Amino acid sequence: MNRLSLQQWVDEFLATSRQQWLLRLVVVVAPVGAVLAAAAATGAWWPFGLLMVTVLATVSAIRPDTHTALGVVVLIVWHWSARVDAVDTPWLPLVGICLLVFHSVVALLATIPTGGEVPNATLGSWLRRTALGGGAALGMWALVVVFDRGDAAGNGVLTALALAVVVGAAVLVRSRSVDQMQ
């Protein structure tokens, strides 16, 4: 790192507003909370994962407009899917909400340069949206728990219908965004 870029880092550090510090703290705390929830669900620590997630989340907090955050989410989702079998644990929706909060705050930070203050009205609307997304996680968990406790047998038609919905959603998303995606 040359002297100029070091100076830029120092300037950026000093220019960061209090609100941005708080948002960046949330960016680090949310995925760490997800890892801790996974640890609580499995009853075993995952030190390497905790370290990796903390480092990647910190990088995401510093440079939110990158794909580093995707790595954090994929790492946590992979860990949970590989290590936790139970779906009726309350830690599962908590992990989902933590990941959504992480995603939302990183997305918000990416739109405001360092030193900027997010308007309160914008913060309020993002909070409401994130709460709705969190509700979706809770609703999906409740649905999964109902199916799990009912010990419902696999239903090919239902699965095909769900996949059709996913494909439809994918087509919608693609038609409105993929053509412009970088």
Added chain:
Amino acid sequence: MSSASEWRSSPAHFRAVAVGIVGVAAALLFRVPALLVMSAPFGVVAIWSAATRPRAEPSLVGEIVPTTIREGEATTWTGRLSNLTDVDHVVALAPTRAWIETRPRSGVVATSVRKGDATASVAIPMRSTHWGRHEIGPINVVAVSSWGAFRWRALDIGYGLTTLPLPEVFDAAPPMHRANGLVGLTRSAQPGDGNEFAGIRPFQIGDRLRRINWRRSLRSGELHVTSTYADQDNHVALFVDALADVGTSGGIDGEASSLDTTVRAAGAIAEHFLLRGDRVSLRVFGSFGDARVPPASGRGHLRRILDVLASIETDASRPRSLRIGNGAVPGDALVIMLSPLISPAALDRAVSVASHGLSVAVVDTLPENVHVVDDPTAELAWRIRLLERRREIRTVQQVGVPVIAWHGPGSLDPFLREMARRSSAPRMARR
């Protein structure tokens, strides 16, 4: 003027699509319910973002009002965006520029767009802390859709801000030297049409009837008139040395470099004499571009002078263009040269002008402690140069050109007093 790009997706949208759509599909295909719970919110975000993607291209109109200010004053850049649909918030970023302070300090201003509003405006107040012409921008304006999924960028470019020097406080108490102008506030030594009482004398052909002093005329039995001194103006020719800028400039709130002092002092002197009704001309040597202002009076002329002072840039490449002929400055002008006297060219010129019989004063604008630097070699070099400079100043003073250190109000008083005293004495000039 602004250049805009189209709506583009962000890494956040890519993340939502990758985790949401792919995660849910994988959960269904591989029967991993936990994956479904974790991916479902991302799927909702991805669909929500895509469904509310703005289609229309916003338009941006930016302006800076006012475009000419004084040092320490503020102006505001305002960007008005229209044709906003499904936009969550708008962010404007003014890059850091020398001598421009933005509020907030980061230059980042964000404003929320209410649902249904098709317009929004963002404003960045800016304060200029140094005279000169400053480039503002490019101002980066970004409109963001919901969830930060899509962004539209525009660059607002092409703004210039002229910061006029804030003249230092200056006043001069002594009367001016001889004046040959036709109108003005300075009392001439010659009788004429004016306001200041000169005496009562017998009526002569050509005297105005309203000047007749009837009381004296009745007493003496002969017509007498009240005579006055003519009100005349002076021509003050300001010569500004912009060959070098010595010292550290901290803007209006900090230390002043030699050029800062020169420019502000020139502004102060021009303002003082112009408000008295005198004529002031300006010539900047060593500066790029047209740097001459012909003699004139009035407040509008002060603005012209400050405009030229604001455009000064140091230029040591043209010391040879300093020569002036006798006709360049009228013989009755009072020449005030402002210079840090680092280059001997300024003193040469002062002597040259004085040798043509003009009243010349040199105002020394070199900051104190300019020789105090970290590098011992540079400090030694400065000390040597300052000794040489002292000798050069002594030589010039021996020729009869006063060199006065600038201290603000009253700096020129001794010189002006001396000029007023000399005005009635005979003078010798080389023609």
